[in-house]
Amino acid sequence: MADRTLDASGLRCPMPLLKTKLELNSMTPGEELVVVATDTGSLRDIPAWLALSAHTLVSQSESNGEYRFVIKCGG
Structure with a gap:
């Protein structure tokens, strides 16, 4: 279970x-x-930025136009 959830639904890039x-x-x-x-x-x-950061993309999924990313905070 995640420590925090960020709902960015409806927000446009970036x-x-x-x-x-x-x-x-x-x-x-x-x-x-x-x-x-x-x-x-x-x-x-999000995955491109995470690849350049200290954070780790644990998983990502898509369902009905909703994208879900699980990220482990790095040091």
């Missing part, structure tokens, strides 16, 4: 990514964040 960054900045390493977004740009932006 807001889901920006809000994800802000949320992760306020978290402790090892905590998990679930991000829910509806903007298709999130599918590209």
